[in-house]
Every structure is written in C-alpha cells, then in structure tokens.
Amino acid sequence: MKKATLSLAVALSLTALAGCQSQEVAEQVSPASIASSQQLSFAQFSTQFIDELWKQAPTWALYSGYHKYDGVLKVPNDASRAEAIKFNKQQLSMLQAFDRDSLSANELIDYRLIENLLKRDTWEITKFKSWQWNPASYNVAGGFAQLINEDFAPLDDRLRSVLARMENVPAYYSAARENINNPTLEHTQLAQMQNKGAFSVFSAELLAQAESSGLTSDEKALFKTRFDAATQSINEHIAWLGELVSKLEKEGARSFRIGEALYEEKFSFDIQAGMSAKGLYEKALADKSRVQGEMAKITAKLWDTYFDTPKPLDDNKATRQLIDKLSSKHVKREAFVDEVRAQIPALIKFVNDKQLVTLDPKKPLVVRETPEYMRGFAGASISAPGPYEKSSNTYYNVTPLDAMDDESAESYLREYNHWILQVLNIHEAIPGHYTQLVYSNESPSMVKSLFGNGAMVEGWAVYTERMMLEEGYGDFEPEMWLMYYKWNLRVIANTLLDYSIQVKGMTEDEAISLMTEEAFQQTAEAEGKWRRATLSQVQLTSYYSGYREIYDFREELKAKQGEQFDLKAFHEQFLSYGSAPVKYVRQLMLNQ
Known part of the structure; x- marks a missing residue:
C-alpha cells in the first residue's frame, strides 16, 4: 500500500473506466x-x-x-x-x-x-467526485514505469506498448485540466510535485533504449515524436498546476475536509468492517488509554536503568522522557536504506525457525529507493505484482533521507530508531505486507486476490508486529515492547486523527499535539502524518480496524479450539482467502 496496497502502491479506483x-x-x-x-x-x-x-x-x-x-x-x-x-x-x-x-x-x-x-x-x-477536486489523481507516470521497469516480456514488446500508450498522453492531461474544478490546495501541490517526478520515467535513458532496440525505423521515429509530445504536455500541465497553486494560495481553496456524511459512506465502502466510522473512533479512544497504561508500566520498570533522577508523577511525561532517551539509538542517515535491506534476512530466519508461516523463497523481495514519481506520500511502501505475475519482484520502497535538512532527518531517524525500524520491516516485509500479498496471489479466487480490502491488508501487517513479539522476536526485551506499543499507539492515533480531521475539524496544532504529546511521535513524523491526513480520507483507519478484527478473531478461535489451536495453520488458512474483508474470512473459517 497501500499501501500498498495494496500500495499496495496502486489505488484500486475505476474512475477512468470506459469502453464500448x-x-x-x-x-x-x-x-x-x-x-x-x-x-x-x-x-x-x-x-x-x-x-x-x-x-x-x-x-x-x-x-x-x-x-x-x-x-x-x-x-x-x-x-x-x-x-x-x-x-x-x-x-x-x-x-x-x-x-x-x-x-x-x-x-x-x-x-x-x-x-x-x-x-x-x-x-x-x-x-x-474527487476527479474534480483532486488534481493528484492525474499522473501517467506509474503505468509507463510499470512497462519500462518490469521484465515481464521482451523489451521490444514493452516499448511498443509504451509507444501506443504515449499517443493519448496529451489528451489525458487536457482532459485532466477540463475536469479540475475548485480543487484543494493540498492535492494541487502534491500533483505538481509528483508530475515533476514523471521525468524519472520519461527520460533520456528511455529514448536511448528505444533507439537501440529492435523497433523498426518508422517505430523509432514515431516513438521520438510521441515522446516529445508527451513530455511537452507534462511540462505544460506542471506549469498550469503551478499557476493554479499560486491562485489558490492567494484566493483561497476548497477545504480538504469531506465532512461526516461523506466520511461514513467512504468508510463503509473502503473498510467494510461491520461498524460505523464513529464506532471505530470510539473504540480507538478506549484503546489509546489502555496502551498508554501498558507503556507506563514498562517505563516504571526501566526508569532506574536509564535515569538517576526521580520518575515524574505524570505517566505520559515519564514515558516521553524514556522514549526520547532510547530514540537516540538509530542508524546513520546515509545508511537508512541499506539498514532496511540488511534486516530482511534476519526476519526470514526468525519466521522460518519459529514456523510461523511458510515463506516462498522463489518469490523475490527487492528493497529499493522509492521512485521519484511515488515520493511525497509515505516513507515506506510495498509494490507487489498482481496475481497474473506471481513470480515477479515485490518491491519494498524506502525513501532515502537526502532531501531532508539535518534537523528533519534526525527527527525522522529518532522516530524510526533501532527498535521501531525493525517493527517497520516486520510490517512492510516479513511477515507483513510482502508475505500477505504473496499468499493473496495464490488464492483460488481471482476476485479475492484482485479486489483486495485495504483494512485486511493493512490489518494483517499490524497484526504481525505484535504476533512476532509475542513469539519472542527481540527476546522479550522491554525496550522493544515499549517501542512496539509506541508504534501501535500510532496505529490507534491514525484512526483518531483521520476521523477528527475530516469530521470534527481538528486543527494542525491539535493534530500535532495528539501525535507528539499523547502518541509520543517525533515532530517530523507528526508533520508528515498531518500532510498525509490532508491528502487521504479513511485509509488511515484501515490499520487499526483490520488489526483489531484479526487479533480479536485469533483470540476467539484460540479460546474455542484450546490445545488444538495451531498458530501456523491459523495464519496460512487466514491468508488463503486472498485479501477479502476480515469479517468474511472469519465467516469462512468458523463455518468449516
């Protein structure tokens, strides 16, 4: 997701459906x-x-x-x-x-x-009608990048598809400008930035590939003509977006907040959780207090190990101080992507040794720097192949920190410190998103594989974080559990944040305060999450919603089966139903 989802990396929207x-x-x-x-x-x-x-x-x-x-x-x-x-x-x-x-x-x-x-x-x-107010929904780069970068067919065949596809790029952007009406400033700014990233796809290297390929001379000439027209239209669109941004900044823009009625409708379609968005919000409020209480217990246990001064009477203040102390242990900024890459083998070994779920070594996972046209939304994501290309690479996209100033980079690294970076890799890779999406592609039902439910996909990744620690990952180190709870609190805060911003009118200052003071996040992470919450709706609730449903179902099944419960069997049966909503997977497993 994506996420994911299913970033994944592709939003499963049919807005552009057409055909005779x-x-x-x-x-x-x-x-x-x-x-x-x-x-x-x-x-x-x-x-x-x-x-x-x-x-x-x-x-x-x-x-x-x-x-x-x-x-x-x-x-x-x-x-x-x-x-x-x-x-x-x-x-x-x-x-x-x-x-x-x-x-x-x-x-x-x-x-x-x-x-x-x-x-x-x-x-x-x-x-x-986001096709009117969200200019960021218009960007051709992703489809072209998929053709150029994925080795699913001979290069000449893929270049011919690029050639055919380029024909409509000018008309595509012309239609986009006709569609855009009363947009939000935030989505317009994102569109401007991401469309600039399109030139990492429409590059001199692509032209050179075409020139040295097996295309005919006529095809090569047409390729150059269409390439020039496409890049010109992208540049024109970027310039138009720039003018639009300036106008919106001066004259004001539509609010990014969608309000309660639309939010509940979108929640019903996207999450399919069997409860209302308001109901999930209230459940998250209660869980926030519970998790803060668990963190306070660990803080009391560890305080004398790290401090010579008395522990503050305010539990949240004490927890914040301990987290700040521990967060100084992190990787160097220039080694961030390399460290992510280096941790994957250890996660694979742990899952295999503990027999938590079967991993297929024939399904490649490639850690790479996030492509430029995908940056600006999330710092880490998974781009997975579809069920028609099960053997293709799954990409773990990690955004390097070279665009950040020193202060922002340090804040980001403290957020993704020694312990939380491991939890992130569990979530995104092993046995989180990567593993779930490999299983999803093997589902006998193409419908369940293709039309995946974001709450199930994200919920599984969040579930695996706790499951791995329960099974001994990190050797039950209290520091690891403290940081896990901090991470889990962020999942809970995501739901509180998204609902409060979109429905209750939460301000940026209030949102930053919630994330930094009550969820113990670093300022850079909180600012990034605020930005994300202004650019999406409902998706941030999928993590908590899916996690609670999966974890609660597992505990229900454990109580029902007693000593007969087998964790690996539960995982593999649960994953066998593709990416169907958890409530439906639960029905199938209980009815067997």
Whole structure:
C-alpha cells in the first residue's frame, strides 16, 4: 500500500473506466438469461466480469499483471465517466440476477466484493467526485514505469506498448485540466510535485533504449515524436498546476475536509468492517488509554536503568522522557536504506525457525529507493505484482533521507530508531505486507486476490508486529515492547486523527499535539502524518480496524479450539482467502 496496497502502491479506483464492450456484453448475457436458464454459473460470471473489467480499466489490468491492454491509456473525460457508470449498472444488474441463497460461502463473498466495487465506483463518480477536486489523481507516470521497469516480456514488446500508450498522453492531461474544478490546495501541490517526478520515467535513458532496440525505423521515429509530445504536455500541465497553486494560495481553496456524511459512506465502502466510522473512533479512544497504561508500566520498570533522577508523577511525561532517551539509538542517515535491506534476512530466519508461516523463497523481495514519481506520500511502501505475475519482484520502497535538512532527518531517524525500524520491516516485509500479498496471489479466487480490502491488508501487517513479539522476536526485551506499543499507539492515533480531521475539524496544532504529546511521535513524523491526513480520507483507519478484527478473531478461535489451536495453520488458512474483508474470512473459517 497501500499501501500498498495494496500500495499496495496502486489505488484500486475505476474512475477512468470506459469502453464500448460493456453494451456488447449486456447483449450477449442479459440478467433474464442468467435468471431463467442459468447459462452462466457464478464462477463463469466472475471470470467474464474480470475479463470485461480489464477492457474498461487497462491501467489497473497492467498493475495486476494482465498485459493484453498495456498500450491503452484511457482519457478521463465525460465520455469515459458515462461509459463507466453504464458498465457498472450493467454488471450490477447481471450480478443481482443470481440467487444469493444458492451461492456457496466463498461465492457469496466474491458476490459482495464485486457488488461493493461497482457501487463504490459509481458513488465516486457521481457523488464523491474527487476527479474534480483532486488534481493528484492525474499522473501517467506509474503505468509507463510499470512497462519500462518490469521484465515481464521482451523489451521490444514493452516499448511498443509504451509507444501506443504515449499517443493519448496529451489528451489525458487536457482532459485532466477540463475536469479540475475548485480543487484543494493540498492535492494541487502534491500533483505538481509528483508530475515533476514523471521525468524519472520519461527520460533520456528511455529514448536511448528505444533507439537501440529492435523497433523498426518508422517505430523509432514515431516513438521520438510521441515522446516529445508527451513530455511537452507534462511540462505544460506542471506549469498550469503551478499557476493554479499560486491562485489558490492567494484566493483561497476548497477545504480538504469531506465532512461526516461523506466520511461514513467512504468508510463503509473502503473498510467494510461491520461498524460505523464513529464506532471505530470510539473504540480507538478506549484503546489509546489502555496502551498508554501498558507503556507506563514498562517505563516504571526501566526508569532506574536509564535515569538517576526521580520518575515524574505524570505517566505520559515519564514515558516521553524514556522514549526520547532510547530514540537516540538509530542508524546513520546515509545508511537508512541499506539498514532496511540488511534486516530482511534476519526476519526470514526468525519466521522460518519459529514456523510461523511458510515463506516462498522463489518469490523475490527487492528493497529499493522509492521512485521519484511515488515520493511525497509515505516513507515506506510495498509494490507487489498482481496475481497474473506471481513470480515477479515485490518491491519494498524506502525513501532515502537526502532531501531532508539535518534537523528533519534526525527527527525522522529518532522516530524510526533501532527498535521501531525493525517493527517497520516486520510490517512492510516479513511477515507483513510482502508475505500477505504473496499468499493473496495464490488464492483460488481471482476476485479475492484482485479486489483486495485495504483494512485486511493493512490489518494483517499490524497484526504481525505484535504476533512476532509475542513469539519472542527481540527476546522479550522491554525496550522493544515499549517501542512496539509506541508504534501501535500510532496505529490507534491514525484512526483518531483521520476521523477528527475530516469530521470534527481538528486543527494542525491539535493534530500535532495528539501525535507528539499523547502518541509520543517525533515532530517530523507528526508533520508528515498531518500532510498525509490532508491528502487521504479513511485509509488511515484501515490499520487499526483490520488489526483489531484479526487479533480479536485469533483470540476467539484460540479460546474455542484450546490445545488444538495451531498458530501456523491459523495464519496460512487466514491468508488463503486472498485479501477479502476480515469479517468474511472469519465467516469462512468458523463455518468449516
């Protein structure tokens, strides 16, 4: 996520859906024909739905490892949105013709996932309308980078897809400018920065690759022409965004806050947790106090080891002092990415030695510096291959600190200190996101693999942090547990922060105070999280929501099975259902 998710690194949005095939499908298979003659089983419908979806969403298909439409770049204009709505309605009608009572438990979950996907996209286009106020949703770099950097086909074939795809870049950015209306300042600034990063993809190196490739002379000439037109259109768009930023700074801009009604609707679509956003917020408030209490106990135990002075009576003040003392133990700024890379083998060894979950050594994990066009949102993320390319690399993106001044870098390193950096690597890599996404690709249900639930994906990564410490990672060192609780408190604070900012009008000063004074975060981390919370909605709640559901379900199953409970078996069965919402995975596992 991404995250993730599923950053992952790709936002699974169908806003750019378009295509003429949807009408053809509706004519071939009507809802009546499904209901009356059952010409399609649900499995056949699911397969056909995915096939038709990729015609409508070729960039999503590319990220998922389906390469039939790699050369297609959809233009996000009025016509494409109309076609998207039409496609959604047709597919939803076909879906709802099935008798849900006749579906298996597995099929019913797939039904719900497809239904949620189609309804969410229509809601996004017609009501949420971020295509109007979020300029950062327009950036062609990611799809081109996927074609250039992933070795899924011979270079010449991939360059021909790049060539075809470049044709629509000018029209794409022209449509983007037509769409953008009353945007937020924050999203406009992000769009300006990230589109500048597109030139790490549209580079002299790409031109040189094309020139030295096996393309014909005519193809090479056309490649150069389209490359020049694409880079010119990107530059024009960046300049336009710059003027827009200046205007918004002077005249004022739309608020990034979406309000309670839209927030609850988006929460329902994105999290699928079986509770309201307000209910989760209230649960997080209670958990904040509980975790602070656990940290106070550890602080009391460790105080005399690190201080000669009496412990302050205020527990939070004492905890803050101890964390500040311990946080000075961290890697050097120039070694940050290398240290992340060096820790991965130790995590693999621990998981294998403890037999916590089976890891596949044939599925590569590559730690790399975050590509420039992806920077500015999160400091670490996973870019995973889709289920069509299970053997391709998973990238652990880590942003180097060379763009920070000395003060900011030191604050960041204190946040990701000796202990928390290990927790971060558990979360992002082993056995967190990387491991879960490898398993997700192996799910027999393509629907569950492709239409993953962000709360399950993020929740699993958060769950593994505690699980690893419970199993002895860090040798039960109290300092490690203190820092884990600090990290876990950040997950809880994410929910409090996101809801409070988007719904309750929390100010930046109030947000920074919550993160630094009550969640013991460093200033640089808190400032970055504030920025992130102004650029996204609901996603920050996915960590806590998914974690609580997974951990509570595990404890429920342990109580039910007693001595028969097997942790590795639980993990592997849980992960076998792809990235389905936790509430549905729970149903499947309890019904077996």
